[in-house]
Amino acid sequence: MLEIDITSYSDVQDYLPYQVPEVWLFQNQQLMIYQLQGNEYGITSQSQYFPAVNPADLVAQCLEIAYQRNTSAAIRNLKQQLGG
Incomplete structure (x- = not known):
């Protein structure tokens, strides 16, 4: 199981x-x-579930989509990139 949290108040x-x-904050x-x-x-610097994914590139891509379109589009892209 993997948890990805984009809120600003989780610990x-x-x-x-x-x-x-594994938790991504x-x-x-x-x-x-x-x-x-x-x-x-x-x-850690790398996901145990997605070892071929470069986290920095993934975040940059999601942020760009969120700024250009919206958060929902960025989340959809993230799911697609991770195979979900």
Whole structure:
């Protein structure tokens, strides 16, 4: 399971009770990828679920679509890029 959160008020620790293996948080114009390691989250630069995806490129593309069109279009593109 993977959680992607684009809100500005979530904290990775909010996901700990649910034992979400990987959490992507976009805050302050930066994507942070966290992976559950035992009973805590550690920051990583690459997704364990999408190793071929460059997170920085993906975020830049989504932001461009959101600015040019809207957030819904950016989310649809993100799902498409991730195979969903």
